[in-house]
Amino acid sequence: MNLYNIKHPEQQVNFAQAVRQGLGKDQGLFFPATIPQLSNIDELLALPLVERSQKILRALIGDEIPADKLNAMVKNAFTFPAPVVKVAENIYALELFHGPTLAFKDFGGRFMAQALATVRGDGKITILTATSGDTGAAVAHAFYGLENIDVVILYPKGKISPLQEKLFCTLGGNIRTVAINADFDACQTLVKQAFDDEELRQAIGLNSANSINISRLLAQVCYYFEAAAQLTAEQRQNLVVSVPSGNFGNLTAGLIAKTLGLPIKRFIASTNANDTVPRYLQTGEWQPNATVATLSNAMDVSRPNNWPRVEELFKRNGWNLSELGSGALNDAQTETALKAQYAQGYLCEPHGAIAYQVLKDQLQEGETGLFLCTAHPAKFKESVERILGIELPLPDALDKHNKLPLLSDEMDNDFATLRAYLLK
Template sequence: MQFRSTQSDDRLVSFKDAVLRCLPAGEGLYVPASVTDMRQFFLYMDLDISYPELVAAVTPGLLQGELNPFSASRVAESAFDFEPELKQLDDDLSVLTLYNGPTGVFKDFGIAFLAAVMEELIKNKGFAMTLSAAKGDTGVSIAHAFYKRQGIIAVILYPSGPIRGLDPAFFIQNGGNIIPIQIRGTFDDCQRLVAEAIHDRPFADRYGITSANAINVGRLLPQAFYYLYAFIKVKQHIKEDLIFSVPCGNFGNLIAGLYAWKFGLPLSGFIAAMNANNAFGDFFRGKEYRPHPLITTNSPALDVSQPSNYKRLVAFYQEAPAVMRNMVYPETVDDQATLIALEKAWKQHHLILDSHSAVAYAAAERYAKGGGDFYGHVVVLATGHPAKQADMIAEILGAELEIPEKLRKLQHKTDPVALIDPQLDALQGAIASCV
């Protein structure tokens, strides 16, 4: 598989270059230039296959010439000591839980794969540094995945505010390979600094800088694997179409699902489940995309007014506009409908969801009642552990939620290694002083 820029650059790069250099010149993002039909690798897989086995089987065919079966097995086993779980609720509905990793969010899957594959790609041949912007638990997920990876240092940029969940034993001054740096500014400042550092090629080449954010296609691409996993687990139970209902904020999960479809996954469509921000509702209906002011909701991870994957979605639509507009069905779910969905999932199926997963659940129910253009089995992506919103959910359901110890640890405050102004020279100086 080769990759190109979304800016219509004719230059093709390998998976290794796309991962280790992260961003093409200009303002584009890397996307697959062509996709291998992977149906022979997953259509006939055994129902009992584990997630690492699936990843190990699919990756060599996907990345032909870059990861052989032995390398792919090492990556899969190294990355995943956790896996998704498919829960079939009835003949028409299943839920795929993606919060079984160390920080209780779907991001753990992509970040874990990226860390393991980077270690394999530079094995005995070099070094790398991931520079990533973090809010919420993203920084913990990055730290956990990259800790003790040979030849890799992980720099994590935080905006103003408390930093939580990091273990100081991981830090570089304590013999680890993690460097948390706080910026006197916003999350947008952190993202800007990541891009500026990568585009400063002399500096980036000196330290081997890439990113563990979703701008790196090496983090986004492996999210397609859990769509394949869901199909393998549910295929013997479905007789009609297969549809996925996806909570959408930055739209990375939707992009990954579209990649899975390009790999040959036999599905009929996606429900793009958005909260009141409804970032791409007009775009999916064929209208011009126009950013709106941000709305604060009870599904905060979906509170995005200008999704970072816009360029990748545009690239899909430019390739096959008619096909894409008949595959992605936008649904907007407000706060009240989200709370109702939480309660209904509990009463009807004894299923506890977080608010983001409830947005996808409500969208799936609404679409099924509306008839849509197809009828079939819907798989709802549950992207966050409900215990992360324990107080809100307990109040709605009238049931106490048990909080796993790994999630309790995410509340511990941590001091950064450095506190700097939101300027590139300050960041470069902080990195130089730590390495």
């Protein structure tokens, strides 16, 4: 598999190099030089999740990883289902929260851990990543206990849910977590500064495990095929997919699936009040505002890292950005949407509620709508219980960690302090 740096196309790497490096020169994102068109979509959709995903990832990655190793990577990573559930007439939910940390990031996090273990070579590796909520848990659990791999996760102090925090800040061992006194965008900037420091990169074997790493992105492509496989052929012909969007890796994966040949009519990028992309699509002006805290904290991102990949795909495929739907909800509208879902018999959480409502508002006659449910409602226990007036039992995975003490360090938004911490 050949990939190039979007900022510096002359920098070309293979899959193993892209996985090990994470980011390219000048913080550029790696992207596949070619994405094949699959001709046997119906045959693929008839296969089980793991077998289908093995074939999809083989088509994307090529022969760089031996078939038996790649097959084992997928089998070890995808050990849980992604069911499609009917919510309303012509509207379905793709539930991506049935993995060990109850969030969609389990797909990408676990596959990346398998990929890195396969291509790592010799020497120590330090995973440095920023999380707005769910990435932290997925990465921490995927890499926990792996030999010679240290993980450092930055998150905005007080701006993720208490249960999200408990899920990844209670592990210890090779997992270090740092609460930064700033917002998520500041955490992301610290990660980028670390990657720009060549001396630091070499000293600790720096890598990143959020959606900028190509292995995570490719893994996420697979569950779009899984969603389509659970719909009828007729429903697939007019399928509209609404993606709750923060860093825009999830939408990028969906667009790669469409590029491969999956019949998705159009996508909708659904955001909260951090609506840089919806405003950009309306006005053509890229004007990020200061990030604001919302009920849907995993989407509290004003400068989405993966947006260049979205634009690259549209440009390469000859698509027009006007074909990409978008919409944004504030917290009051999010609460109303969550209540509407619950009244129809479906229990959701703020991120999925936004994706549902924007989809419902924009779905046209004859279309089938699918929205992504990216996290278990219990991960947002306090807000969901308050909004719906119910009591939510904690799943075992959450309850176990909820009883453990937090092991996080706290740090101001200062790169010199972070650098010293990473070199400890």
